[in-house]
Amino acid sequence: MRTFIIKANKAHTRADFSLKDLPGTSGRIDLLCRSLNSAFLLSHGFRKNVRVWLNLNGPPDPPKTIRFEGSEIKPKTINPDEISLAKIIIKALKVGEGIKEPAKEYPVLPGVYVSNLRFEDIIRRTIKNSTLYYLHEEGKPIERVNFKGNVTFVLGDHEGLAREDEAFLEGIAEKVSVGKKSYLTSHVIAYVNIFLDNLL
Numbered sequence: 001m002r003t004f005i006i007k008a009n010k011a012h013t014r015a016d017f018s019l020k021d022l023p024g025t026s027g028r029i030d031l032l033c034r035s036l037n038s039a040f041l042l043s044h045g046f047r048k049n050v051r052v053w054l055n056l057n058g059p060p061d062p063p064k065t066i067r068f069e070g071s072e073i074k075p076k077t078i079n080p081d082e083i084s085l086a087k088i089i090i091k092a093l094k095v096g097e098g099i100k101e102p103a104k105e106y107p108v109l110p111g112v113y114v115s116n117l118r119f120e121d122i123i124r125r126t127i128k129n130s131t132l133y134y135l136h137e138e139g140k141p142i143e144r145v146n147f148k149g150n151v152t153f154v155l156g157d158h159e160g161l162a163r164e165d166e167a168f169l170e171g172i173a174e175k176v177s178v179g180k181k182s183y184l185t186s187h188v189i190a191y192v193n194i195f196l197d198n199l200l
């Protein structure tokens, strides 16, 4: 199982943005849509062994967390285009309005769940049965990592992770790099997927 956790610092937590201008009005939900595309889609195929956690921390009601479970998602739910993916996020945010129990996940669509889980909650749940890696420019080169079993990768958005998130990951996640340059979150996910495919 491959898991990607994306911490989005500014992504809106209510569906109050315009589909006509996602980058300018949503706190960069466009970046999350492209990340879903890279995490799940193959040419004429879908990666069922992938899970994605989107952790949204923008206004007005943070946090909201959306989990995408590849093994449960119905065919044609995840389409390549950003607008169609943004519509799923909007649906999740609508289901997520007024959640009272922070630890409970609410179904949105088959394989898609919304909750008020915090970044730290997602990490704590994940490390019970997966090795955790933090993708960062200054990490260990990915070619030198010995991947085994379930693997999880934490990524930041356009701003990267905050200092306190990095402090939280210290000691529980190994820093891994795909290169010295700073790449787009979605490109890093695509690279990691292809890299892991080639290890098999």
Ligand SMILES: C[S@@+](CC[C@H](N)C(=O)[O-])C[C@H]1O[C@@H](n2cnc3c(N)ncnc32)[C@H](O)[C@@H]1O
Pocket: 134, 135, 136, 137, 138, 154, 155, 156, 157, 158, 159, 160, 161, 176, 177, 178, 179, 180, 181, 182, 183, 184, 185, 188
């Ligand atoms: C656009 S980058 C963030 C850049 C941001 N200015 C920063 O200082 O962190 C988005 C995310 O992609 C991942 N990333 C970008 N370049 C990477 C690299 N060369 N190796 C590993 N991860 C990378 C990191 O998780 C990063 O938080």
